[in-house]
Amino acid sequence: MVRHGAFAYTWDLIGDPAGAARIASLGVDTVTLQAAYHSVRATTAWHPRHRVVHAGHAAAYFRLRPERWSGRLRPPAPTWAVEDEDRFGTASAALTAAGLRTEAWMVLTHSSVLGRSAPDLTVRNAYGERFAHALCPAQPDVREYALMLVREVCDQYDVPALMLEACGWLGFDHLSAHEKTGGADLSACARDLLSICVCSACSEILDADDLSARIRRLVDHELQDGVLAGDNLIDALGPSLAKALFEHRSTVISGLVRDNTELAGGREILLMATDDPQVTGPDVGLNLTSASPTAYTLKCWDEPEAAIARLKAARTDVPLVANVNALGDRPDELPGLVDRLVAAGASEVRYYHAGLASPARQAAIRAAVQEVN
Template sequence: MKMRHGAFAYTWDLVGDPAGAERIAGLGVSTVTLQAAYHSVRAITPWHPRHRVVQAEHAAAYFRLRPDRWRGRLRPYPPSWGVSDEDRFGTALAALAEAGLRAEAWMVLTHSTVLGREAPDLTVRNAYGESYPYALCPAQPDVHEYALTLVREVCEQYDVPALMLEACGWLGAEHAGHHEKTSGAHLSACGRALLSICLCPACRAGLAGRGLDVEELARDVRAAVDGELQEGVPAGTSLDDVLGRERAQALYGHRGQVIGDLVRAVAALAGGRELLLMATDDPQVTGPDVGIDLASFDAPVDAYVLKYWGQEEAAVAQVKAAASRTDVPLVANLTVLEDGHARIPALAADLVAGGARQLRYYHAGLGSPARLASVRAAARLKESSC
């Protein structure tokens, strides 16, 4: 896998800004991870000549929508903000190509509040029977087909060399949205993981097929969560502690099978394009980066995109641990949006030395001049240095 430096970008960073693509090229990166299907967000646009804040009210497809291709219950919405362009992804791709940049299609598959509200029976449902509308459950056949249609439409319409898959599994209890009021109860990481277990009908069937008594599982989850919330009794340090190793492994096996089936189906549609899977090496984790066991996950991916945000020493230890567990190339996702961004060049070098084969910087459209200068400095790390 060739060493590349890349930056994330939104279509609204480029469409309507004649200088946008050249500005990203000036960072020294060769690749742009460009949003093709994305969740709702409020974003700053410091450089755009026509706007400063984009309020993307709902999840949307930024590529050209062909209504006759969508036959299932779930159909993406077009964006209704910013410039008027029915193919913002294609317009942005053309601008990036003209600037000599390689573009990857950034695809968020199971994170859509607008669709979850329309079809609550297709969303993640916790042990209390409560729906998470932002989280479409990938075990549901309609969600699986929706995700594949997103991929199929991008692959049929655009000559992109790679797909970066985000939210390719379950989103769980942790979700930054609305005016979040869930932190004061002090649920542990294990408690949040318990609230992230999906027990929708499709997941119940999958878990029962692995020999679990799903009603007993739901009762045990509720007892452990209520023990934390109402009595202050820690649930444990991991799902193994609460559920027992056998039941936890059955849960992870169900998740791994569903995620693997989706990735294999995507690979069949990708036509030889690189598949980059946003992941984390912990099957307990739910969220935009799928929790999997890197050592045993057997779906055909070309690289795992691992997020190294936060404390530097932990990031270096994590990349070394991941590299020791898999032969699949690792792409390090670094953010320049946090304090300490001046250390990004040194951290990038350390991550490459620790086993990362490529680097992606988050985010070309959101960074201040000083933060983008850190990207520019990090991108001077050449292939010969790796």
């Protein structure tokens, strides 16, 4: 049997007596519920008290115990939508009462509010510029923070699984403020080059001076002369530098996954990932044989053929979870897509997103669950 689950926010449930039953009516058995999450603006179509929730900064939605946070980074509490010091606990209790299994959705290194408070712990690009949204996981303080997020959820809640998002580096691409970067026509390779971190922790491993100089030369040549930086990072940096970068990323990410798995005490660890080591972002890029989560969650939001090929190409004995977008242009095609993804190797499916989906998209989720077993 295929396990079907849906993503949800705590504000989809708290204050709405019908919220959990509405999600259960989709036929899913699992809800991936936000426990630590970045800023977002979201619609809440059926909630009795609000229609738009603006989460102004990254926050912890579980009960915060100040005495547990002795490091430099401490997650702030949310102040929007409802007043509840334990939103995750309240929402997960409602889901349990509706017969649904809850897994904790943990965003680890994506926090502009913390990045602004501790800029030295953020990603530093080759020009010395900081990405406030991107905490660098190679920094010991960031690692301690990420592990404490997981430890606190595991200590306080009897959840069977944790979905880890941003368990590595975030890079250049980030929807922030009013984004004005598109007109520069930066290639995918140039964006990847701008995503490489050369902060103090990363510089201990990488030859930061040589790497930064090469990145600046390539990116400036593309920006100012229109000459593409390269087809990929191996082409742009050369095999030696690229290999050192990929090995550094893999070591840090795999270590963080390993330590989180130990903290989880037998709970499942579902890692949002891609098998492309050049990738930075919410889905970490690494060789899928280098880490050992319970399952890899692979994003299947692009063209169906590409998503299916990605699942088939995943060379790992670790189970695969297909993260499918129910908010796309053709919700009527969702059941057929899910059927093909399961045939390609997915043992579980997570639908994004139960709270954001319109009635037509909810119907598509319901149909997919009914048709794919």
